Amino acid sequence: MNEPVKTRRVSIWRGEGETGQFETYDVPAYDNQTVLDVVSHIQHYIDPSLSYRFACRVGMCGSCAMMVNGEPRWTCRTHVNKVAGQDVLEIAPLRNLPVIKDLATNMDPFFDKWVKAEAVHHSSASRDEEMMVVLPDDAERKKADAGIECINCAVCYAACDTVAGNADYLGPAALQRAWTLYNDARDAGKQTILEAVSGAGGCHNCHAQGGCSHYCPNELNPMQAIAGLKQATTRAMLKGKL
C-alpha cells in the first residue's frame, strides 16, 4: 500500500438550502485519487455529516457532478492531480440547481425541463411491429447519434450562464436531446418538438456561450445541437409552420 506522503487542503461547501460557507479539511493525498474519493474520505474519516451524491463511480450515471475549483465536473472520473495543480481544491455543489445539503443538489428542475422540451421519444410503432430499418450511414441518423450518449449529468447545465439568468431556459442537455429526437427517423413528434423548443424558455435564448460543449465530460456538443434547432425552427417559421 502506498502511504500518504502528504495531505492536501480542501475547502468544501457546507450548508443547507441557500445558506452555507466553505470549510477546510486536510485530506491525505494518494495516487489514483479522484475528487469523489476526496469527498468520500472526508465523510468516512473526518466529518461523517458531509452529504453528497454518487452511484456508479465510473462516469455512467451522472449523479456525482460538482463545482471543482469553480468548474463543473463529474467527480468520479476527475483525477485530483488534474485539477489541483496549485494544491488548492475547492468543491461546491453543482451550479444552477437548488442545494439540498452540502454537495447534493435537487436535480428536479433539470429533469422537469427535459420533459418540457418534449425530449421524450414519441412512439411511431408498437411492440407488435418489427424494428425499423435505419441505415447507420444516413445523414440524419448521424446527427441523431452525435448527442445520444448524454448521461444527463447536468454539467453543461451548470456551465451555462443563460441557465443561471433565465429561469425558464430549458438548457443545453434537454435541447440536445430534443434535437436528437428531431433527427430520429422513428420519432413521430417532430412538430411537437419544434413547438416545445420555440417558447419563452426555448432554444432561441441560447447565446452560444459554448460552456456546455466546453465542459461536457462526454465530449458532446450541445451548442451545435441547439444551433441545429435554431435552424430547423427558422426554416419551419419561414414555411409558415411555426
Place this chain on the structure above:
Amino acid sequence: MLTLRLYMLQRITALLMAPLVLGHIGVMIYAVQGGLSAAEILGRTQGSVFWFSFYGLFVLAVSVHAAIGLRTILHEVTGLSGRLLMFFTWGTALGLSVLGMRAILAVTFLTRGVS
C-alpha cells in the same frame, strides 16, 4: 426571454443593419478624410430622400434590435418578466425611434436655423 418571433426580429434587424452600419462607417471615413465640416455634411444630406430612407431604416431597425437585446439582458440580470418586461421592450424601441427620427429629420429635411 426570447421566443422564436423575437429571435427572428432581432436577427432580421441585425441583418438589415449590417450593410447600413458598414456603409455609414465607410461614408464617415470618406467624410473625415475629406475634412468635411458639419455644414458640408449637412449640405449633402439635406433634402435627400435616399439618405432619409437609409438612416430611417437604420433607426427603425436599431430601435427594435437594441430593445430586444436590452430586454434579454434585463431579464437575465434582474429576472424581470411578464408585462413589465414587455413595456420596457416596446418603450425602449419607441423611445429610440423617436429620438432617432428627430435626428434624421434634422440632418435631412428640416432647414437649419439662421447661421
Place this chain on the structure above:
Amino acid sequence: MTTLLESCERHDTDILILGSGGAGLFAALHAQQTAPAGTKISLAVKGLIGKSGCTRMVQGGYNVALGGGDTVERHFMDTVIGGKWLPDQDMAWRLCEQAVVRIRELENEVGCFFDRNMDGSLHQKAFAGQTADRTVHKGDLTGIEIISRLMEQVLSQPIEKLQEHRAIAFVPTKDKSALAGVLFIDMRSGGFRFVRAKTVLMATGGGPTMYKYHTPSGDKTMDGLSMALRLGLEVRDMEMVQFHPTGLLAGEHTRMTGTVLEEGLRGAGGHLLNGGDRRFMYDYDSSGERATRDVVSRAIYAEMRKSNASPNGGVFISMAHLGPDHVRTQFKGMVKRCADSGFDLAAGKVEVVPTAHYFMGGVIVDTDTRAGIEGLYVAGEDAGGAHGSNRLGGNGVANSTVYGGIAGDVMGRDIHKFTQLRDPDNEVLEQEMAAALLPFSCPSVPLQPIRQTLQNIMWDHVGVMRTQAGMEAGLEKLDELSAEVMASGVSQDSRAFNLTWHDWLNLRSLCDISHVIAKAGIARENSRGAHFREDFPEAGDLHDSYFTVAKQAEDGALTISRRDVAFTIVSPGETILPEDAPATLVASPPPQMTEANASQ
C-alpha cells in the same frame, strides 16, 4: 411527546415500486398501461430515478433471439446449460420468449436506439457462452441508452416520484397474511414515511457489494433481500455470486477499484501478467487469457495467493504489445476511463483483480413475479431462479426488463382484486423504526473500517474459491462483525441527507445477506458455475441437481434446505433443439470462448 409511531408520516398509493433499474422502470410503465384509470402509481428509489442501480451500467448488451437462425429454444438451452442446469426452467423460458417482445418495445415504444448493421437491421454479437450472435447493444454503453430512455418515459407520465426514499422494511398486516406497505426513510429530510399500497414490487437489484472488490453501483447493498428475509420469504441460490475477472485495481482509497475493465480486452489478445511480469494463464488453462471468466478469475486468485501479486495485490493486464495506437482506437472508452483515473491502458500495464459482479440468488417467485405473500412481487436481480448458478452475459438486463414489465402487467391486473388498502402491524412498524434508529444511541465511530473488514472477510472466506473450513471461519468472523455493527453509532447531528446513517443501514443489510451467502455456500457440497468448492471441485450428478433455499424464522434463526431442480422442460443430456441443429451458429468462435460463463 410524540411517540415513535406518531412521528412516522403516512402515505397511501395503489401500486408501489421499489427501485428504478430496468425492472422498476418497466414495471411503472406497464402498470400505467394495464391498471384501471385512476390507479395511483408511485416509484420509490434510494437514489435518483434512472440514475441509480446497475442497469444503467450495462455495457455489453441485451440477449434476445431475433432470427437469422437463432431461436428462443437456442437461447433457452444456452441459458440452462450456462446456469449448469440449476435455472428454474419455466422462468428461463419466459425470459427468452418475452425478450423478443421487450426488445421491440424498447426500440419502438420507449425509443432506445441499438446499433445497426450496414443494412439497417439490428447488430448482434456473441458473448461467451452463446451459440448464436444474440447480444443487441449500443456500443458498450447499452445500459445508459436503455435507462435514459425509460427514465424519460416515466418522468413524462403521471407517476408519483419518491426519490431518495430508502425502503427499510416490508410491513405485513397484523395476521401476517398479506403485505400492508413499506417503511421508508425520506433520505433528504431523514424522516420516516410509511407507504401503504395494494401491490408492491421489489426491484432493488441485489448487488454483491459486500466483497472487497465489486462492480455494482454504490446504492446497491442488498436491502431488498434482507427485508424479504425479515418478512419470512424464501430465497434461493444465495451462494451464487458471480465474479468478473478483470476489475480495476487502484488501491483501497479509491472508489474506482473494482469497476469493470471490459471482457474484450482479453478477447482482443491482452496479456495477464503476475507480479513478476510473467504470463501465467497457460499454467491454468490451455486457452490462456481467453479462457472463460470463472477460470480466469480462479487463476488470478490462485496467483494472488501464491504471492505473485502486483503492488496493490492483483495482477496486471497489458495491451501494449498490440500497439498502443491500435488499443487507443479499439478501446477508446476504456482507455479514456483508465486515463481519467491515472492509468495508461494503451501503452502501460493496469492492475486488475476479480470483482464481485452479479448476484444470482434471490426471492423465490412464480413466473408472474408473485412472491410468497399477498401483495408482494419481485423482479430483476432481486428475484432468484432464472439464471441458476450462473448468469450469461446479456441475460441480466433482459431479465430485469422482461420481468419488470411482467410485474407491471400483473400488478395492474391484480389491483382489481384488492379493493382495500391493508393496515400494517404497528408493532412491526415500530420495531423496524427503532431498529433503524439504533445507531443514534451508540457511540459514533468511523464505519468505513467496518465495511472494509466485512469486505475482506467475504473476499477471503466466501469468495472466488471456497472451502468448508474457510466459510465456517468466515461465519464466525461475520458474527463478531455483526455484533460490532450493532454497537457502532452515528452522530446525532442531523438525520437529513445523513449518508453515514445510510452507510450503517447498508452495513446491516450486507451483514445479513453475507451470513446467508456463507451458509448457503456451506450447504452446497459441489461446484457449479459461480460457486467453486476446493473441497468439492466436482459438479456432481446433473440429474440430481438441487438448489439451496434459505428462510429466516421470526426469531431470526436461518434455515438452509436443498430442493431438487424440476426439469420441467428439458433434462440434462437432452435438448429441445431440432436433431440436426448445429452446435453453434457463431462464425468460428474462438473455441475457448464457447463455454458458458460470461458475466457482462
Place this chain on the structure above:
Amino acid sequence: MIRPHRRHPLFLAFLLHRTSGILLALFLPVHFWVLSLALTDAAAFDGFIRFTDLAVVKLAEGLLIFLLAVHIFGGLRLMALEWLPWTAMQKQLAAGAIALSCFVSATFFLQVI
C-alpha cells in the same frame, strides 16, 4: 475577475458581444441627441463637431467604431453559427471576427488622426 467556468474562448466572445451591445445601446441616444442639435441649435452643433477634433474624443470615436465592428462581426459570426452548415472551427471564427474588428477600427482610427 472572470469566474473559472467562464474562462474559455467562446464565452469571452459572448461577453464581448454583450458588452459592446450594451455600450452601443447607451451611446445611441447620445448620438441621436447630438445630431438633433443640428435642428435646434446650430452653433452648439458646430461647436460639437469642432470638439470632436480633440484627441481624447478621437480615441473615444475609435473605440466606438471598434465596439460597432466587434458587435457586427460577432453578430454575423453568431448568425453563421446558427444558420450555416456547422463547422468545428467556432473558436477560430470567433477569433477571426475579433481580429477583423480590430483591423477595421484601426483603419478608421488611422484615417481620422
